[in-house]
Amino acid sequence: MDELKRTPLHDLHLSLGAKMVPFAGYEMPVQYKLGVMKEHLHCRAAAGFFDVSHMGQVILRGDDPEGVALALETLVPVAVAGLGEGRQRYGLFTNEDGGIEDDLMIANRGDHLFLVVNAACKEADVARLRAGLEPAGVTVDYIEDRALFALQGPAAEQVLAALNPAVAGMRFMDVATVELAGAECWVSRSGYTGEDGYEISVPEESAVALAEALLAHEAVEPIGLGARDSLRLEAGLCLYGHDLDPTTTPVAGGLLWAIQKARRADGARAGGFPGAEKILAEIATGAPSVRVGLKPEGRAPMREGVELFETETGGDAVGRITSGGFGPTVGGPVAMGYVPAQAAPPGSRLYGEVRGKRLPVDVIALPFVKQSYKR
Amino acid sequence: MKFTEEHEWLEIEGDLVVVGITAHAAEQLGDVVFVELPEPGTTVSKDDEVVVIESVKAASDILAPIDGEIVEVNEAIVEDPGKVNEDPEGEAWFFKLKVEDLSVLDDFMSEAAYKKFIG
Structure with missing residues (x-):
């Protein structure tokens, strides 16, 4: 190692x-x-x-800031052009199947874009940026x-x-x-x-x-x-590699809000990112399985990997917890996971199998704790 | 008080053996957030998984240190799992066992031996 x-x-x-x-x-x-x-x-x-x-910091530069933004848009389903100077937004790298390769922050710092990517993905992200953007004349500077x-x-x-x-x-x-x-x-x-x-x-x-x-x-x-x-x-925020991975799409992951209108069907710059066909189709139809907040009824934490069932006995697993544990502010167990679309409305009752026992868990609206951002 | 290599303590109380986890174990586990205890009346064999304990970090099993019958459990730590961190070798005992022969405790470590064991 x-x-x-x-x-x-x-x-x-x-x-x-x-x-x-x-x-x-x-x-x-x-x-x-x-x-x-x-x-x-x-x-x-x-x-x-x-x-x-440990997180990755990357600077993208080019002769023309608008050109850099448009080049990055070929890798993310996010509106980068149109992000104002001195502003930041959440983004996603997608793959050809519409899955998520990483999530990141994109900041417009005037003459350059500043990205922050996940530690575990940073080498792959830098390689992806170089392969995708250098041919378009963009310099990818990995800040170490x-x-x-x-x-x-x-x-x-x-x-x-x-x-x-x-x-x-x-x-x-x-x-x-x-x-x-x-x-x-x-x-x-x-x-x-x-x-x-x-x-x-x-x-x-x-x-x-x-x-x-x-x-x-x-x-x-x-x-x-x-x-x-x-x-x-x-706070209901995803951890890449757990709640999101290369097989989860932005729609399944509940990240539709991160895809601005300009990049959706009929938008000014619709598509043009990896997996656009799949993702734009899914925006219209919905995903078969989606990420939701889950509140175990009892006190036992339901952790990553716990399988979810529709009934207390019998039947096959229909979903899975991807993040879970004890929420100190909530004062009890909290979790997120993927459930079939029909079970996604808040209030839906499911059962999580913990140590061989199926315990009740309810879908709830995220976040568990109100976000207190200074808007 | 006697100690096991699984970081449990055992103390004789009349003809019963009181079992809990050591302060060292509680510290290693981190903040305890969930405890599941067996039903009183359960007969257990040494190394049976009798208690589930979950901290902010992970779930662990507590094994029966000896054969016996669970005659009493400490519901107070189910209600307030944080007690396991506050007073692991006192108020936060886990269960009381009825055993055939209290001399089985002789096989376990003394406090001095346990301290050496955990270094």
Whole structure:
């Protein structure tokens, strides 16, 4: 096995009492001294600091920004042209079968596009971008000398504004270049917890100083991958490789909102992305099986892989849980999974098989915890 | 108090053996969010899976450390699984076993031996 990579904050994690685990080729903190439950609750109550430097950062440039945006549109079913300068949006890489190869964030930073992709997919994504965009004259710059942090929670604005008041004026999905702790940072008002907050790309030589400056604020606690997972699950957000994979389509994954009208049938730039035929047809007909929120009735968590049945006894599995566990803010088990379209309306009753017993679980509307973005 | 290699503790209370998990085990599990206990009256054999315990991280089974009959279970930890993290070697016992011969406990580790075992 290859040696695990480390982020620029590795020593800081250890000094904070982190328990480190292998994740997507990196040694990452799964929890700190507080533990998963308290870290989760702290993030929803005050502010949480996350090192997400394992994620991939990519810059796309070309002679003409509009041309770069249109070139990227050949790989994603998302409207990139028309994304305003200083704005960011969620995107998906699709394949010829209409499946999802990765999800990503796309930011228009004026003379270039800045992408953030998942750690486990980043090599493949960079290869996909190079193969797809370089022939169109786009330069694909894979950034390996910057760390990436997230600062999330109701106190995030107050904490970051103490370092630079300019961030307080940003709205959800705004992006800006901001000086923080003496470093030129690329900040977006976004995150993956359902809370208000920021993601911050920082030069690696300034990473420790900025992390320490943020952690010095009394509202901030470091949060590991364990609580990051329960936070995003309660917020109804997908984890690539679990809730989305190359066999799930955007429609099945409940991500229709990510495909703007311009890219749909009859749109100004309809189709023209991998799997367009399948995806546009599915937008019209619906998918046979779709991602939904699932609330187990009892206290037993239903985790990834639990099979779902329509009846308490007999019959074949009709669906499967793709993310599940305990939601600290909900105070009980929460899950997401795929169910047949006819069972997708909230209130539908299914049964999840846990340790040989079929336990009741109900479809509910996502998210479990109201998102509190600053629109 | 005696200790098993599966990180359970056993304590004699009259003619019964009280069983729980050690503070070390509770810490390793992380925040406990779900406990499923057996029905009182169940006869168990050593290494039977008798308790399911789920933390924020994963599900684990607790095995019967010895043969016996479950005569009492601690419903308080079903109601409030967090007690397992708060007081694992006290209030958060799991079940009480009736055994034929209490001398089977002699085979288990002392506290000093257990501390050495977990390093």
